[in-house]
C-alpha cells in the first residue's frame with residue numbers, strides 16, 4: 001500500500017470516531033419506538049399483502065400507473081453539453097400501453113442564458129414537469145386507480161407547481177390515488193419532534209437514520225397529521241429485508257387510503273430487493289437513458305467531429 | 320437478431336427480442352468484413368430485461384411477480400432472448416458486434432446438414448430445429464420420413480438426417496448409446512430398416528427377441544414391412560453349429576459359456592476331443608469314460624473275465640481301453656464336461672448349422688439370430704468368426720490375385736447389449752472376434768453397429784473404434800463421462816443428455832465434424848411385444864369371457880338343478896376345466912359386466 005500522508009490519516013480517524021460516537025449513542029430501537037409513541041409522532045402498523053381478489057379489484061377500478069423520469073448529460077464542462085430527459089408513465093396492464101415525454105436542450109442554445117447552478121435547477125424542475133405531464137397524460141388515457149410516482153410528491157409541488165395542481169385536482173375529482181414512493185428519504189420530521197430527548201451527537205437526524213432497523217419487515221410508521229409538509233400525509237415503510245425504510249406520500253385529501261396504499265406497495269415489493277415496488281423498478285429501467293444511448297444519439301445526430309469537440313479532456317485521457 | 324456483447328473468433332452471443340432460440344439451430348452472422356459466417360446455437364436463454372436476475376428465486380419474489388401478473392403485467396412482454404453461438408469454422412477475427420444475424424437458407428448450410436448422395440444414405444430421422452431452413456429445401460428432400468411425438472404421427476418438417484453408407488469405408492463402426500427407455504431399440508430398428516432398404520447384408524444378434532420386421536406399425540400413414548428382407552433364426556431351432564467343424568478353441572469356448580471350466584476340465588477336453596469328432600463320437604467317449612471311471616479298473620477286469628454277449632464284451636474292452644488311455648483324468652472333470660455338453664445339445668445347438676444364415680446374407684438380407692444371451696454368446700463366437708473368416712479369406716484371396724474362394728459379401732453386424740459381448744475388463748467368448756472386427760473389419764467391409772445402455776462397461780478398444788456415435792438420453796454420470804471422453808460432444812450437450820426425450824439423440828460423427836442433434840424417425844415396423852402387459856391381460860380376459868359366454872348360451876337358463884350338468888357340457892365344449900365353484904364365479908363376473916342376467920329364486924340363483 002502507498003504510504004499515507006500522516007495528517008490525512010489522523011484527520012480521517014477523527015471524523016470516523018465522531019461518526020462512531022453518534023451511532024453508539026443512538027438510543028435503542030425499543031427506546032426510540034417508545035419515544036415516537038409517547039410524543040405522538042405516529043403509530044406503528046403491520047402491512048398485509050393484498051390477495052389476488054383485492055388486486056383484481058384495483059384492476060377493475062383502472063389499475064396501476066407507474067411514473068418515472070431520467071436525465072442524462074453528455075459532452076464537456078458547462079455550458080458545452082447536451083441534456084436529454086425522458087419521463088415515462090406505464091400502465092401495468094400492457095394492452096393499454098404507456099406515455100413517454102422527452103426533452104433535449106443545451107445551455108448554449110437556450111434563449112435565456114443562465115449560470116451553472118441555475119441550469120442545474122432548471123434541469124431538475126424540467127424533469128419534474130415532464131413526469132407530471134406524463135402522469136396527466138396517463139391519467140387522461142387510462143383513468144387508473146393508482147398512480148405511483150417515483151419520488152416525493154412534495155417535490156412536484158415545489159418544482160412543477162401549476163402542473164401538479166392540475167394533476168391533483170383531476171385525480172381528486174376522479175378518485176385516482178396519487179402516491180409518491182421515496183427511496184432516499186431526506187426529511188427529518190422525527191428528530192425534529194424528539195429534539196429535546198435525543199443525545200446531542202444524534203441531532204439533527206434524517207428520518208431514515210432514526211428508523212434504520214427499527215421497523216419489522218412490512219411494518220410502517222404512519223406519521224401523525226400535521227407533522228409532515230402541508231397538504232400531504234406520509235408514512236415510512238420497511239418494505240423489504242433492507243433495514244432502510246422507504247417513504248410513501250399521499251395528498252392530504254386522500255389520506256384515508258394510506259393503509260391500503262402501504263399494503264399495495266408492500267405487495268409489489270420483492271422481499272430481498274432494495275425496497276422499491278417491482279413495477280417502479282421496471283419503469284426505471286425502461287426510462288433510463290444510458291450512456292451508450294447518449295453516445296449513439298450524439299454520434300448519429302452530431303457527427304464525429306462535433307462529438308470530438310464536446311468530449312472533455314478527462315475522458316480523452318482515459319481512452 | 321444481432322450479435323451482442325464481447326465476441327471471439329469462435330463464439331458470440333446473439334440477441335433477439337421476438338424470437339426464442341433453439342439449441343443446435345444454425346444461424347448466419349452477416350459480418351461486414353468477413354462475410355457470412357455460420358454458427359450453431361449451443362445455449363439459449365430468455366429473460367425479462369427489467370426484472371433483476373436475483374428476482375424470482377425466493378417464494379416471496381415469485382409472489383410479487385404473480386401479483387404483477389394479476390395487475391395485468393405479463394413477464395414475457397419485456398423478454399429478451401439470448402443465444403450463445405459457436406461458429407462452425409473459426410473466424411479470422413472476432414465477429415463484429417452488432418452485425419445482423421438471420422436464419423440460413425438451406426443452400427447456405429447444405430454442406431453442414433447433408434453428406435453424401437441421398438440414395439446412399441441411411442435416413443435415420445430429422446435434424447432438430449431446422450424447420451425454417453427446411454422450408455427452403457428442394458421439394459425432393461421435404462417430408463421424407465414420419466415422426467412420432469406426443470401420440471401424433473406426422474411427416475417431418477425438418478431437414479432429413481442421412482448417414483452416408485459410403486462413408487462406412489472410412490468410418491466403419493457405429494455405437495448406439497442410451498439408457499433404458501431412451502430410444503435405443505427404436506434407433507437400432509430404424510438403422511436395420513435402412514440397412515434392409517439398401518439390401519446391405521447384415522447379421523443381427525437379438526437377445527431381446529424384439530427384432531422382428533414383418534409387422535408394420537398400426538398408425539403410420541404409409542404401411543411398409545420387410546417380410547422378405549430379413550430372416551429370423553432361433554439357435555437350436557433353425558440354426559446351430561456343426562460339431563465336426565468345431566476347433567478345439569471353439570469347443571472350449573462353447574462349453575465354458577455354459578458354465579466356466581476348471582483347469583482340469585480344460586486339459587481333459589484337450590485330451591478327449593479328437594480331430595474328426597462328431598457330437599456323437601465325442602459324447603459317447605465321455606459317457607463311456609464316466610461309466611468306466613465309476614466302475615473302476617478292478618470291476619471292469621472282473622466283468623471281462625465273465626461270460627457275456629460279444630457286444631457286451633466289446634463294450635467292456637472299450638471301457639478298459641479308455642481307462643488305460645485316460646488314467647489321469649478325474650471323474651468329476653469328465654462329468655462336468657458331460658453335463659455342459661448335454662446342455663448345449665439339449666438347446667439344439669448341434670443339430671443344425673449356419674448355412675441358412677449365410678444364405679440369407681448372400682441374398683443381401685438381414686439375418687436375425689435369436690437366443691438366450693448365454694447361448695447367443697457361445698453361438699455368435701462361432702458364427703461371427705465363421706462369416707468374418709469367410710469374408711476375409713475371400714477378400715485376401717482377391718488381393719493376392721487368386722480370386723478362387725467363393726464370393727462372400729461385405730456385411731454389417733449389429734447387436735444390442737453389446738457390453739455383454741465385449742465387456743471391459745473381463746473375458747467373454749465373443750470379445751476376441753468383436754475386437755478383431757472393430758480393429759480390422761474396415762479392410763474387409765465388415766462393419767459393427769453396437770448398442771449398449773452401459774458404454775462404460777464396453778471394452779475400451781472396441782469403444783475407441785466406434786467412429787460414429789448415436790447418443791440417446793443418458794442419466795448415469797459414469798456413462799456421461801465415458802461419452803464425453805469418447806466423442807466430440809460439447810459440455811453444453813453433455814449437460815443435456817439426461818434430459819433428452821425418448822427418440823432424440825446426438826449424432827457424433829467425424830464426417831460432420833460436430834455433433835448433430837437429431838430425432839430418430841418413427842420405425843416402419845414394430846417389435847412383436849410392444850403390447851402393454853396390462854392390455855395383454857385385459858384382452859386375454861375379454862376373449863376368454865366372450866368364449867365362455869358363447870359356450871353357455873345353449874345351456875341357458877342355468878339354475879341349481881342343472882348346474883352340474885352344465886359344467887360338464889361346457890367343459891366338453893370348450894375344453895376348459897371348470898368346477899361348479901369356478902363356473903359360478905365366472906358367471907357372476909359376466910353378470911357384473913352386464914353380459915348375463917341373474918335372478919334369485921327360492922330354489923337358488925338362476926342365470927338367464
Ligand SMILES: Nc1ncnc2c1ncn2[C@@H]1O[C@H](COP(=O)(O)OP(=O)(O)O)[C@@H](O)[C@H]1O
Nearest residue numbers: 467498499500501502503504505821822839840
Ligand atoms: N424415435 C422415436 N420416436 C418416437 N418415440 C420413440 C422413439 N424412440 C423411442 N420412443 C419411445 O420411447 C419408448 C422406449 O424406446 P426404446 O427404443 O424401447 O428404448 P430403449 O431400447 O432405449 O430402452 C418407445 O416405446 C417409444 O414410445
Ligand SMILES: [Mg+2]
Nearest residue numbers: 500503504505
Ligand atoms: Mg431396448
